[in-house]
Amino acid sequence: MSDLSEKIRRARARLFGTTARDVRVPFQLNCDCGHRVGGIRQTSSQIVTCSQCSAQLFVLPVNVYPTTRRVPSEVLGGRFHQRLISVVKDLLPFLSPASAPSGRPSSRVPDRSTQDSRRAGSQQQSEGGRTAALETRERLPQGTGTAAWAAEEKRPERERKKGEVLPNARGEALPNARGEADVPELSERVRQPLMRRIRRQVTPFRLLMLAVTVVIATTAGWMYHRRQLEQARIAWRSAMDETEVVLGDRNFGQLEQILIKADQAARVLGRMDLEVGAVRNLLRQTTAINGLNSDDLYSELSTAYSPDGRLDSGRVDGLCRDVCTGWHVFECRLSAVPESEFGIAGMLELDYPMRVHSHKVRILADSSLLNSAFSAAPNSTLIFAASIESCRGPDSATQQWVIRLRSDSCALLTTREHAEQFGLSDAVDPDLTTLLEYQKQFVESTNIEDLIEKDRQLERARAGKREAKP
DSSP, X not given: OHHHHHHHXXXXXXXXXXXXXXXXXXXXXXXXXXXXXXXEOOSSOEEEEOTTTOOEEEEOOOOOSOOOSSSOOSXXXXXXXXXXXXXXXXXXXXXXXXXXXXXXXXXOOOOHHHHHHHHHHHHHHHXXXXXXXXXXXXXXXXXXXXXXXXXXXXXXXXXXXXXOOEEOTTSOEESXXXXXXXXXXXXXXXXXXXXXXXXXXXXXXHHHHHHHHHHHHHHHHHHHHHHHHHHHHHHHHHHHHHHHHHHHHTOHHHHHHHHHHHHHHHHHHTOOSHHHXXXXXXXXXXXXXXXXXXXXXXXXXXXXXXXXXXXXXXXXXXXXXXXXXXXXXXXXXXXXOOHHHHSOTTOEEEOOOOXXXXXXXXXXXXXXXXXXXXXXXXXXXXXXXXXXXXXEOOOTXXXXXXXXXXXXXXXXXXXXXXXXXXXXXXXXXXXXXXXXXXXXXXXXXXXXXXXXXXXXXHHHHHHHHHHHOO
16 A cells, blocks of 8 residues: 555656655765665755765766656656556556566557666677677687688678677677667658658648748848849939039049949839930940040041052051951941942941042941931931941052942931040031030930940840851
C-alpha cells in the first residue's frame, strides 16, 4: 500500500511540476578510497563526508530540468496533456514495455535502468569488436604490424566478410575503413507519396515567408523606380534652366555635358515629345561644334592631288578614312535622286557646287530629318551639320567623288550662337536670321524623335550588312 501511495505521490509531482520538491532522488558517489557514499539529493548543493577516510565530496542538487538523451531526470517536459499521458503510462501496468502487445512498439521514455542496460550492451559490442580485431590481426600476413594492417585495409570492402572489423597499427579495433560506425542497411527504401512530400516542403510558414519576401522586394523595386523618376525630373528641370545661361556664355563644352544629362533624364522618364526632340537636335548641333574639322572639305580632298593637278590613287584610300572623321557644316538646297540610280528610296543630293580640279564632288544624304524638311519646303535653303559615313574616289567610269553623309548625324541649326560658331553671320548671309527662325519652328513642331529613331534603325541595318560581307 505504501508503494502505491508513493507511486501516486510521484506521479502527481511529475504531472504538476513539483518533482524537485516532492520526489526523493537518491545518489551514490565513489570515494577515492573505494567506499561508496550515498544519500538523498537536496534542492541545493551539499557536501558529504566519507565515513572511511573523512574525505569531503560535492553533491549536485536535484535536477529541475526535463530528461535528455544523456542526463536522466524525474521532471517531465512538454505540455500538460503530454505529461498526463506519460504519468498514466507509468501508473497502468499493462501499458508498460514488458507487457505491451506484440507488433506495437511502446512509446514510453526509457528509464534509467533501460539506459544502463543499453549502455552495457554497447560496451559489450565494442569489447566484442576489439576481440574480433585482435583475431583478425593474428590472421594478417607476416611482417611489421603497420605494413600488414595497411595491406589489409587496401583490400576491397566487397571481399571482406560482413561485420569484419579491421585493427589499426596498435591492434585497436576500427568499425570500418573510414572510421565510421556500422549502420544496418535497409533492404529497400520506403518512397513517400508525392503529395506528402510536397506538403512537407511547402509549409504554410514557408509560403508566408515567401509572400513577405515578394512583397518586400516589390516594394523596394517600386520605391527605387520612383526615386529614379524623381531624380530624372529634377535633372531635366535643372538642365533646361542651365541651358539658356550656358548657351548665352557660348560655353559649348559645358553645354554638351548638360544636354547629355537632359537626354539621359528623358530616357529614364520615357519622354518622346516635341520638347525632347528639340533638345536632342540642339545636342547634335553642340556635338558638331565640339567635333568640327579644322579644315574644310575642299582642302581635305585637295591633298589627294599632285601640284600639277593629277590624282594620286595611292592617297585616295587614306584620304577617305580621314574625311569620315569629324563634322562638317553645309548651307545649300536639296534635290531628290531617282531610286533607280542607287537603289535607295528617299535619297537626296546636296546642291553643293564643288569641283576639285577636274573631278566633280557629289554629296548624298538619306536622312529622315532632311527628307522631312525638304518635303515641307522643297525650294528652301537649309543649314545643317552632319558627319560623313563613306567616301569614294573618282574612277574611270564616273570621274567624280561620291560622299555619303551619316543619316542619324544630321542636325538643323536653330540658334544664332551655333551659327556664329560655325562662321555664319548676317554680313555673309542676310537671310540667316529668317532661316534659323524657320528651322527652329520646324524642329519644335515636328516629332524629331521619331525621325531620329528611324535613322538609327537604318544605320544599324547598314552596319549589319557591312559586317555580313566577307
